[in-house]
Amino acid sequence: GQQVMQIPQYQHVQEGEDFTTYCNSSTTLSNIQWYKQRPGGHPVFLIQLVKSGEVKKQKRLTFQFGEAKKNSSLHITATQTTDVGTYFCAGRGGYQKVTFGTGTKLQVIP
Amino acid sequence: DTEVTQTPKHLVMGMTNKKSLKCEQHMGHRAMYWYKQKAKKPPELMFVYSYEKLSINESVPSRFSPECPNSSLLNLHLHALQPEDSALYLCASSQYRDSNEKLFFGSGTQLSVL
Numbered sequence: 001g002q003q004v005m006q007i008p009q010y011q012h013v014q015e016g017e018d019f020t021t022y023c024n025s026s027t028t029l030s031n032i033q034w035y036k037q038r039p040g041g042h043p044v045f046l047i048q049l050v051k052s053g054e055v056k057k058q059k060r061l062t063f064q065f066g067e068a069k070k071n072s073s074l075h076i077t078a079t080q081t082t083d084v085g086t087y088f089c090a091g092r093g094g095y096q097k098v099t100f101g102t103g104t105k106l107q108v109i110p
Numbered sequence: 111d112t113e114v115t116q117t118p119k120h121l122v123m124g125m126t127n128k129k130s131l132k133c134e135q136h137m138g139h140r141a142m143y144w145y146k147q148k149a150k151k152p153p154e155l156m157f158v159y160s161y162e163k164l165s166i167n168e169s170v171p172s173r174f175s176p177e178c179p180n181s182s183l184l185n186l187h188l189h190a191l192q193p194e195d196s197a198l199y200l201c202a203s204s205q206y207r208d209s210n211e212k213l214f215f216g217s218g219t220q221l222s223v224l
Binding site: 031033035044048050098103 | 150151152153154155158166200210212213214215216217218
């Protein structure tokens with residue numbers, strides 16, 4: 001079955017440093033979505049990428065979809081304590097079925 | 111209203127109990143989902159309903175029984191659960207059962223099976 005891996009599993013950064021998480025799928029994806037789950041919370045949708053090589057920005061967050069549509073990345077510039085949480089990519093390989101990546105837990109040290 | 115509401119927020123049950131989890135959304139979404147999330151793990155898909163009909167069952171044990179009474183409600187009936195079933199159960203909805211639809215999650219039910 002489809003597997004979606006993320007690295008790193010955990011990341012501790014000093015506030016103001018940059019952060020990147022990488023997402024890799026075993027199969028080609030029709031699209032990739034990113035979700036953020038705060039500690040004790042539920043996943044919240046951040047963005048969706050559909051096109052090969054697509055890049056989208058949301059303020060300090062930059063999302064990229066690979067050319068082969070099998071990988072993606074999320075980069076946060078100048079992290080803030082509000083960025084703390086676990087970031088999941090979620091890929092759709094087959095019709096309707098979403099597979100969540102393993103997640104990257106971000107800790108920001110003030 | 112862009113919320114998915116789940117009740118109860120916490121549930122403790124014995125292995126012989128029968129309980130139900132409830133989920134409600136009023137966004138007019140026609141697809142609803144149950145996910146299971148163990149600590150420090152990603153959400154795992156259990157069931158998908160589309161237009162009130164079950165369209166995906168991810169080989170979930172029969173002690174979990176989903177029900178979609180109408181387009182706004184989704185239930186998960188629990189019976190004879192095992193301690194390893196303890197987890198956060200998340201309900202989600204999307205506009206349609208389509209590859210480009212984003213998921214709206216409820217805050218979940220934290221289930222403990224003793």
